[in-house]
Amino acid sequence: MEPKVKFNKEYLVVAQNASGRNLNVPVYRFKSDLPGPKVYLQSSIHGAEVQGNVVIYHLIQALQSAPLKGEIILVPNCNPVGSNLKSGEYTLGRFDPVNGQNWNRAYHFDQSLLDSFVEQVDPKADMAELKGLFRDHIKQGIDEVLTSEWGVGLAQQLNLKLQRFAFDADIVLDLHNGPVSTRHIYVPEYARESAKFFNIPHVILIPNKFAGALDEATFCPWWTLSELLQQKYPERHWQFGVEAFTVEMGSQEVIDFNAGEHDARSILSYLSAKGCFSEPLFTPDVMQRHAVFLRDYKTLFSQQGGIVEYLAKPGQIVKKHELLARVLNVDELEDNRAVGEISAPCDLIPILHFPSASVLGGTQLYKCFTNYFDL
Amino acid sequence: MEPKVKFNKEYLVVAQNASGRNLNVPVYRFKSDLPGPKVYLQSSIHGAEVQGNVVIYHLIQALQSAPLKGEIILVPNCNPVGSNLKSGEYTLGRFDPVNGQNWNRAYHFDQSLLDSFVEQVDPKADMAELKGLFRDHIKQGIDEVLTSEWGVGLAQQLNLKLQRFAFDADIVLDLHNGPVSTRHIYVPEYARESAKFFNIPHVILIPNKFAGALDEATFCPWWTLSELLQQKYPERHWQFGVEAFTVEMGSQEVIDFNAGEHDARSILSYLSAKGCFSEPLFTPDVMQRHAVFLRDYKTLFSQQGGIVEYLAKPGQIVKKHELLARVLNVDELEDNRAVGEISAPCDLIPILHFPSASVLGGTQLYKCFTNYFDL
Amino acid sequence: MEPKVKFNKEYLVVAQNASGRNLNVPVYRFKSDLPGPKVYLQSSIHGAEVQGNVVIYHLIQALQSAPLKGEIILVPNCNPVGSNLKSGEYTLGRFDPVNGQNWNRAYHFDQSLLDSFVEQVDPKADMAELKGLFRDHIKQGIDEVLTSEWGVGLAQQLNLKLQRFAFDADIVLDLHNGPVSTRHIYVPEYARESAKFFNIPHVILIPNKFAGALDEATFCPWWTLSELLQQKYPERHWQFGVEAFTVEMGSQEVIDFNAGEHDARSILSYLSAKGCFSEPLFTPDVMQRHAVFLRDYKTLFSQQGGIVEYLAKPGQIVKKHELLARVLNVDELEDNRAVGEISAPCDLIPILHFPSASVLGGTQLYKCFTNYFDL
Amino acid sequence: MEPKVKFNKEYLVVAQNASGRNLNVPVYRFKSDLPGPKVYLQSSIHGAEVQGNVVIYHLIQALQSAPLKGEIILVPNCNPVGSNLKSGEYTLGRFDPVNGQNWNRAYHFDQSLLDSFVEQVDPKADMAELKGLFRDHIKQGIDEVLTSEWGVGLAQQLNLKLQRFAFDADIVLDLHNGPVSTRHIYVPEYARESAKFFNIPHVILIPNKFAGALDEATFCPWWTLSELLQQKYPERHWQFGVEAFTVEMGSQEVIDFNAGEHDARSILSYLSAKGCFSEPLFTPDVMQRHAVFLRDYKTLFSQQGGIVEYLAKPGQIVKKHELLARVLNVDELEDNRAVGEISAPCDLIPILHFPSASVLGGTQLYKCFTNYFDL
Incomplete structure (x- = not known):
């Protein structure tokens, strides 16, 4: 039996410009009546890296008739400031032009939130419930920053408003481009096997170290939580099944609709493997995949x-x-x-x-x- | 018998930066003991249009053993301000970042200088002498601007210092690039036949109208002089044989040494046809050339x-x-x-x-x- | 008897950004049931010149209870692109960052529109009717540019959409700031006497020469029309009573509410003198006013x-x-x-x-x- | 008896621009024949913060006749890239325009260098000798970065070349400006008393935490060394007498020669107190000084x-x-x-x-x- 999928579009205010106008981003959401993973995708947090928008376009086309389980949220063009900053003919999209702050380095990770959470964990808790509690705990930490009496910086504000969505997800894909670049993907070391579900020939395996990016802001808390609990309660196997990736879809400043269709298929292949559809949409290509550890x-x-x-x-x-x-x-x-x-x-x-x-x-x-x- | 060619390099100060330092550009000069046309080439007045530097490199290689007649002056990377202005990863090279002034629109043309010169022309003057007088007259006008008590704007200063060199030449080539571009060339309508000596498939024929660029600043005075004298003294044929071109060598922000060698050959083919060598170095390719009038x-x-x-x-x-x-x-x-x-x-x-x-x-x-x- | 004044606010779309979103500007309009001059004010066409917005704020406060005759349209912050372009901590507001085009130099003036109009003028026409016909004629020329099959450049598009409003007015005030600047005003030579109604100590008298700015785009057509008709039909006195000014309200990058209140009073003093109110709101200060011709x-x-x-x-x-x-x-x-x-x-x-x-x-x-x- | 002071000027190459030219900075050096502290001052590492250059000008004037002991090195305008980057009328001087890297956040501090050094320390070593060995150790670490086979980023290269000079000094002053700012100074907590020798009303006391700036890159190694040795060899009092400050001389984008003279006097007052002159040039003003800890x-x-x-x-x-x-x-x-x-x-x-x-x-x-x- 086909799942019933509801489509919904809303707008999320992420910033306010010097004209005093709210800047919002479109949030496209597909929600199935069948249970399944929750997926979050965004593109163009760096304003000149626009191919991800084309990928999301193709994903939305495909999802309109796909047998979805769970939920997929897609936020294209998620940085309205960086996307609209021209300097000469190019887009100055990597950092806040006021202070040089990289738009992908102000997400939130606070070790003390981990420590305080682990304190309270019931070692016999139901996994789903535990995940829910942890999400609430982290999002509360984010909200405290966002509502600080002294305010919060622009990049951080933008990042945190997106991170709140992303942290609810089991799977997070942040779509980027390199300058002049081949396709490659950043994968947390523990999710190494998942790299084989994407049709991406170059894989960077990254450790559990937070440097400010969305993928890290997603997996570092879960990874750390898993390690802390494993240490404290070694008898149970603490796996949360959350994965996050930065996917580099070729070169910045150009788009290509055909390539975007392939990119979308690669993502749908991964999502198929992760059980996001009642039957797989695509299987991964047979291909060579080169990998390195981040230090290399x-x-x-x-x-x-x-x-x-x-x-x-x-x-x-x-x-x-x-x-x-x-x-x-x-x-x-x-x-x-x-x-x-x-x-x-x-x-x-x-x-x-x-x-x-x-x-x-x-x-x-x-x-x-x-x-x-x-x- | 082979001509003897002297090579010489000097530096021309064209600006001063905010550190109070002089900014100079290299001036490469090949001078033959045999008479021939005087040629002036420059590249990268727009700082991101860098392929012309590669072309000049190949020209200099070729000229070191070429049977030159006359003189060739080459000024690569002629805009030290625009070449060094990064904004993000790209070069903000088309205009002065302070005021938006296009670096190729502040050359000098003053109709009144033409009128005053025509007044004094002896209709029987020797052509070479007349050209010398006219050059002195125009350069004096340029010098008056450069030494104004109130000073002169940066782009104009840069342009005029280069124009003084260029105005001594019989042939002026200003090497540019388009954004993402095929090779094309701007040709004054009267020099239409010369376009066939370049291996460039797209030709724009431009009228006698000054809009601030170096090619116009070179040919408009001569063209106008020729028309004014023809009108005043119709019995003589007033042809000065001066030609100037803006040559667009493909796309900005990239260089290609192989393509640069072809570009150099194209220019040497034109210079050969113009008698710059005691025997031709190259002849033009047989190829299709599409042309338009500027208005089209x-x-x-x-x-x-x-x-x-x-x-x-x-x-x-x-x-x-x-x-x-x-x-x-x-x-x-x-x-x-x-x-x-x-x-x-x-x-x-x-x-x-x-x-x-x-x-x-x-x-x-x-x-x-x-x-x-x-x- | 007090006039009845209707207030109305709408938004005018003037551009579209790289996110595909419309950029609009607020248009505040006060319209009286009594006849009187039509006035158009705008501010911040150069994005860093923001004091004019404060002046318009004070004007709107004053107009809410003023005995207005005619109509006043106010468009603050009229350049949503330039106002929102940060580069470092400052606003890069004077020119299009893509091509260096000054945001205040792409208004429309076409001599041929003048010539074609003068052809058709009935020398005995009613003045109000004639003004209406001329406005339609010029606005039609603007519309032809705006709807060109090949499109139109961003600065020109922005300028023309504002100019359509401005050209309906009898009085146009374009509020600017200098870099670090005293208050000064640009006045067409024919409106010299009007400069005395503003409390502005420095006055620049400008000739009938179009260089692309809004004040010129407003008065040059009327001035030229008046001269052409005067020449053709010398028996009649061809005065249209349209005035336009660029008003420089101090320095860019700063605002000052108190100074803005004085600036507003200065403008209301001028408008009072021009019959915009059933009784004058303010009279000009007694003060010294220094003037120059533009060439000085x-x-x-x-x-x-x-x-x-x-x-x-x-x-x-x-x-x-x-x-x-x-x-x-x-x-x-x-x-x-x-x-x-x-x-x-x-x-x-x-x-x-x-x-x-x-x-x-x-x-x-x-x-x-x-x-x-x-x- | 007056000390004999030798003056010397040289140029230090700190970068190379896109024209392939070396960019150097002037290094002014006063060296006495009498022993005394070694002092290093630099200004304008942030290109728009230019008042420090005026302060150095006044210092050089004063030092030409001062009874110096030890040595003073002054490097004005020490960032030739940042000082020359205009974007609009202002100077985009805080960060590398290519990647947003703050010009004052790429200095070097490597905890492992500290650990390896402490290993080798002879607890009875002569203090001067120990300082010399430590300086060599740290500078060797810097040189290893600078000569890496894979190269080094621009800001880091610039910073390290300056840091090599600074690390030889006992006193380091890095002259900055705030945006629109009152005068204030960053002082390591251990040097709190020294803040009273400057005529600066606002003092920020900072902990032993490296965040990339020059003052920290100078005092953190010494502070840490002192703590590690104190812990390891508590019987001896490990004080190295090295101090470093970031001094904020008012607002960016403006200079003021008179204020600069006062700023210079403030610095000379501090240097006098530190024994840099055979007799004090100035004593500090009696004034109120407000202080905070960095966290406040x-x-x-x-x-x-x-x-x-x-x-x-x-x-x-x-x-x-x-x-x-x-x-x-x-x-x-x-x-x-x-x-x-x-x-x-x-x-x-x-x-x-x-x-x-x-x-x-x-x-x-x-x-x-x-x-x-x-x-």
Whole structure:
């Protein structure tokens, strides 16, 4: 029997601009009458990373006739400030232009909330009930920040209003893009197996360390809770089944509807595996998946300033000492100092590179997989 | 017999920054002992348009062994302010960030200088001498602006210091890039035949109208002088043989050494045809060249804001009503208003498009050849 | 008998952002049942020039109980794009960040519309009817631009949508601020006497030359029409009684409610003199008013880059050779080249100065009245 | 007998720009033949905070005839990238425009360097020798970062090159400005008494916690070393006499030569007290000094967006519930929602406020002393 799915759209106010106007974001929600995981997706918290909006478009198309179990919430274009900040022809979407605060680094994680919660846990509690209590506990912490008498910063306000939604979910997908980038995904180490349900060739495995992003703000509390309870009550197996990912859907500043359809299928394949549909919509592609631990995902900075041709393309296998890029030095065009060469310090896969030919010394030229392995 | 060519490099101070430091640009000069045209090339007056620097690199390589006649001056990276202004990962290189002044719109043209010069012309003067007098006259006008007691604006100062060099030349090439762009060239209508010496498939023919750019600042005075003298002394044929072009070498924010070598060859082919070498280095490719008059080079603005996939690629032949682009509307993802379509208002060739997917209403989506013809 | 005044508020859509959302501006309208002039005021077309919003606030407070004749339309914060563009802590409000287009230079003026209209004028036409026909004629020209098949640029679109309102008015006031500035006003030469109704000490008299701003876009058509008709039909006195002003209400980036109340009183004094109220609300202050012709309103550019202390304050009388500013040169702090001095090239009144201590060479340090006289 | 003082100026390369040019900063050095403390001062690491350059100018003037003991190094305008980045008329000087990295948050502190050093300490070592060894140890750690095969980010590179100089000093002064700000100073808690030697009315006492700034990068290692050694070898008194301060010299974007002379005197008063001169140049003013612990230095964020008049001035005593600011809401000008009021949540002293009237919700309106006390 087909589940009955209700569709609903509302708007969430996340900020207020200098004209005194509320800035809201659309919240699309599909809710089944059958039980199942609760899923939260958002896109474009970094304003120039827009392909995720296309992915969400395709997801909404697919969900209109899918046999959903549980609930899926989709928030495209979730940063109305960053999405609308032009500087020259490009979108200055990665940080608050007032203070440089990265829009994806002001989510909330407070170790003391964990400690106080663990204190109260009944070690025999029903798992669903426990999850509900924990969600309330964390969201109450978020609300306290949001309602502080002294106010709260813009990025934090935006982040926390989204995080409140996300923290109710069992599955959180935050859709991003790299500068000029191949598709890749950040996966918490404990969810390593889930990486195989996505059709994404490059996987970064991250530890239980909070650095401000939404995926971490989602899984770090659950991961930590699980560890604390395991330690305190080792007799029970403390698994909460919550997963969160940052999914990098190619390059910023461009969209591609066809690629977006594939991206959507990749996500639906993962959601199928997680039991979000009464029958699977898609199964994952058979493909090679390269993985690294976060500590081996390294940044190569320019040693000199100049104009760069990026020779190594994102996703390409590069051996130690092979050429990655050439730098032109306009001050020495007449002799052999005119062109500098940048080589790979070790075997690597460039995952993304800087989107502009013009670089100062100290620019992030490439981010690379090193010591990578097959997943 | 091979000409003897002297190479020389110096630095020209064009501005002073807020640290009180002089900003200079390198000036590379090849001078033959054989007479020939004087040529001036510059690149990157718009700071993000960097491929011209690569072209100049290849030209300098080639000129080191070329049988030059006359003189060639090359000024790469000629705008040290615009080249170094990052805003996000891109270069904010088109205009002065203080006031919005386009770096390629503050060159000098003063009709009254023309009128006063024509007054004094001896109708039987030797042509070379006349050209020398006219150059001195115009450069004196430029110097008066540069030394004004009240000072002069930054863009104008930068432009005039370069223009003084350029105005001594018989041939001026200003190397630019479009946003995402096919190669194209701006040619004064009177020099239409010269467009065939470049390997550039798209040609814009421009009238004798000064709008502030270097090519116009070079050819408008000569063109106007020629017309005024022709009118006043119709018995003599007043041709000065000065040509100036804005050459658009593909897309901004990227460089490509291989493409730069082809671009250099295209320029050397033109210079060969103009007698800059004792024997031609290259001859132009046999190829189709599409041309328009400037009035038919039209801008298509977005009617709505949103996220755009540019389907029609620069250089592609597009028929009336064919699809150019799709726009995603994140506020209406659930129904058939989600995707808007933008079609060609008439037969056209898109020459360049906006480099970002994110557009407000009123953004220059495409610039297009309409009513184009073969050259 | 008191006039009956209807108040009404609506919203005008002037642009669409990259999220696909309409951007609108509030339009406050007071309409009397008694005939009288039609007045249009707007503020903050340059996004950082916000004091005009405070002035409009005070005007609306006053108008709620004023014996209005005719109609007053007030559009505060009329540029939702420019008002909301932060770059660092300041508002990048003077130009479109995509292309450098000044938000106050894309209004419409088309000489051919004048010529075609004068053709059709019945020299005996009723003046009110003639004004109505002319307004329709010009607005039709504006509408043709706005509905062009190829679209229209963002600044032009914003400007034209406002201009359609403004062109219906007999009196247009465009409220601006200078960088660090004393209060001053731009007045068309023919309306010189009207400058005495404002409590503004510095007056710039401008000729009939269109450079893109709203005041010019308003008075140039009427002024030109009047001249053309006067020439064609000299027997009749062709006066249309339309006036337009750019009013500079002090410095950008700050507001001051008390000063705003005085600014509002100054405007109400002018409107009183123009018969906008059944009895005058205020009369102008007795005060000295300095005036210049536009050609004598001169910009002093920095000759060198560095860090500047602005010694001469806006509005101060400065004699030739007196000190205006000091420049610190951090590269030479140990000797007497450390501090440069900038003196007045002639007797002058600085009206405004650059708002930052850090300047490149070629920065607009001061704008000054020279050859000024009492009005 | 007067000490002999050698003056010396050199240039330190700290970065390379996109034109491939080295960017250097001037390093002014006064070195006495008499022993004494080593002092390091820098200014304008945040590019718009320029008053410190004026202070250094006055210091250099004074030092040319002062009876110096030890050595003083002064590095004005120490951030050539940030100082030269205009965006609109202001200087975008607080963070790297490419990635939002605050220019004063990438200094180096590595706890493991401390641990490895303490291992090797001879508890009977001569203090001067120990300091020398520690300096070498830390600088070696810095050099390892600077010479990493993978390169280093721009802000970090700039910071580390300066930090190498600073870490040799016994006294480090980093000259800053607030947005619109009264003079205040950050003082490590252990150096509380030293705050009384400056003529600065507002003092923030900070704990031993590294957050990336130069003052912390200087005192945290010494403070930590002192604590670790005290713990390990409690019999000896481990005091190193190194002090570091961030001194906020009023508001950004303006300079004032007279105020700079007072600021210089304040610093010379402190240096006199520290034995930098064979006889004191100045003694501190008798004045009230308000102090807070860092945890009581609080930020008040805007709850709503709009246009703000800052009524409470920096330095002013404000009681709980007193009015701090008014916000204008242009969307509701016709009724009593037009003007919002922002009151003090408790007794406080505003130290600085946002420099623009235009704020989004979540903007840092004021930073305030709460729970302050007399020093």
